[in-house]
Amino acid sequence: MNSNQGTMMLKITFLDKGSLPETIFLKKTSFRRPQCRHEWIEYNYTSPDHVIARAKDTHVIITNKALLTRDTLAALPELKLIAVTATGTDNIDLVAAKELGITVKNVPGYSTQAVSEHVIAMIFALKHSLMAWYRDQLGDRWASQSQFAYFDHPVKDIAGATLGIIGAGTIGREVARLAQALGMKVIFAEHRGASSCRAGYLPFEDVLRLANVISLNCPLNESTQHLINAETLALCKPTAFIINTARGGLIDEHALAEALQQRVIAGAALDCLTQEPPTKDNPLMAAAKTLPNLLITPHISWTSASSLQLLMEKTIENIDEYAQQNGYK
Structure with a gap:
């Protein structure tokens, strides 16, 4: 000193x-x-x-x-x-x-509580097609109906669905607790490429195959860069949703945009992108203008x-x- x-x-x-x-x-x-x-x-x-x-x-x-x-x-x-x-x-x-x-x-x-609640809010939005229903009303879709309701978009139960969590830190564990309170089954992914699984974890690829909703809650580093890419997206169920409230670099944005457009998966909700603020030619920002199954918030999940x-x-x-x-x- x-x-x-x-x-x-x-x-x-x-x-x-x-x-x-x-x-x-x-x-x-x-x-x-x-x-x-x-x-x-x-x-x-x-x-x-x-x-x-x-x-x-x-x-x-x-x-x-x-x-x-x-x-x-x-x-x-x-x-x-x-x-x-x-x-x-x-x-x-x-x-x-x-x-x-x-x-x-x-x-x-x-921000454990705030981010975890944001994940749950995104699950509700995706499973109940809230973005699609909202966009309809901007064009007076409901007002033009002869019946009291119409059925253009799927509404899927959250209870009973399987949530795959990638990143079992403080936030990942709180997301699990909240999801279980809603009746979801929670599974945790082992590190990609791990030779064995710790107790309470499943192989990374198995979680992608089994989950109805996948939540990314892990840090961004060399081993997690583009963890979600064309190859790993192909392992997911066509009815699966991906949620990212961690870091944008966890996802290959071009691959995700294409997967959404080709309906490889059912939808995605993102609170982060690789570059923030995003460039005008960001593939996901462009896709969000036309895709009702893509929800993007501007990295605000932590701001309670x-x-x-x-x-x-x-x-x-x-x-x-x-x-x-x-x-x-």
Whole structure:
């Protein structure tokens, strides 16, 4: 520890404050600032080209999605802590951070309830064809009927259906609990390519074949990149639905768009895409304009008021812990 740290200010740079809703920064719900003496600088958004210039003298970076590559981290000699306002850390080169002595602290579990409930909401939307029924009413479909109801779209029971969960972490387990309360049978997938299965798990391919609904709740890394692709989609039931509230890169987007258009599977609900915000030529965004069985929400499953408050509280606690351990007062 530097002997002067006790009297020095900790320089903190929030690179992408705009990644959180403005309501969390209002006085009524404002999160507290770190307890040690500090300088706080914030930016609404920071592109990869501007990270080094904005954080060149900072000790702590706060970020949700700013890209922190090896080259970027190596150019920030004063950086000691990256406080991630998220659970996922796939935007950070963790190997480089460790080699450079930079601590990375995320916030696991803050949005478990919100994300799990979003998965369940998507199950209801898909199984009951809610998007298709809603689109019909935009064109006065119901008003033109002679009977009190019409039957253009399938409505399928949730109770009795099999939910396959890929990723049995905190969120995956909570999704399972909620689904079981609805009468669903839950099965967990072993890692793809595993030579054996742990107790309580089924082989990855078997889960794809058996499930009526597949929920992706695993992290994105080299082994899970494009976990859902043309080959694995072909294993699914034609009546199966895929839900992704984890990371967009888990899915080969071109393969999924084609599978939906060719009715290889029955539908999909996504809260994340590979690039966010998506480009205009994203195949799934294009497909969503015409497919009533594709539901896309803009990566908001984690944004309940209680989740956001807990996220910022835990982020500041991570900074406080670093400051206390390193003599900043």
